[in-house]
Amino acid sequence: MQQTTLFERMGGLAFFEELVERFYEGVESDPVMRAMYPDDLEPGKAALALFFAQYWGGPGTYSEVRGHPRLRMRHAPFQIGERERDSWLAHMSSALDALDVPAAERQEFDTYFVMAAEHMVNH
Ligand code: HEM
Numbered sequence: 001m002q003q004t005t006l007f008e009r010m011g012g013l014a015f016f017e018e019l020v021e022r023f024y025e026g027v028e029s030d031p032v033m034r035a036m037y038p039d040d041l042e043p044g045k046a047a048l049a050l051f052f053a054q055y056w057g058g059p060g061t062y063s064e065v066r067g068h069p070r071l072r073m074r075h076a077p078f079q080i081g082e083r084e085r086d087s088w089l090a091h092m093s094s095a096l097d098a099l100d101v102p103a104a105e106r107q108e109f110d111t112y113f114v115m116a117a118e119h120m121v122n123h
Helices: 013-028 031-036 042-055 061-066 082-098 103-119
Strands: none
Touching: 013 031, 013 042, 013 082, 031 082, 042 061, 082 103
16 A cells, blocks of 8 residues: 555656656647647646646645636537547656656556546547
């Protein structure tokens, strides 16, 4: 049994900010993905990092600022099909590759992302 949260094991918010920064570098390099995102990427980056931190046992700042996550509802404005799901996962996977994530934690991330990305498909 793990004694600590994934948030703590990864060293706190800085890890999730770095992960999100790398993920968004992938988004910016991918014209199909970039077109789905707004001109100003900074608010989305902040929200995603805070969401991950909260989801993996860190502070509840995301919900204090944004309210209940309702992620599927928040993604309703975007047409997310299998292609978008797979692009999202590929950029997140590259972001994880670039950071030194131990195998056990990597497994937890991969399992969650595959499940959550599938849940976001709406098209
Ligand atoms: C593991 C699956 C996913 C998770 C956990 C996730 C999480 C999030 C979160 C937390 C936000 C910010 C919500 C807020 O404003 O409070 C967000 C925004 C967004 N997501 Fe996702 N998402 C996922 C999958 C996807 C997929 C598959 C796409 C489509 C390719 C996508 C496209 C977007 C877009 C376009 C935004 C808006 C960004 C902005 O307004 O700056 N997401 N997502």
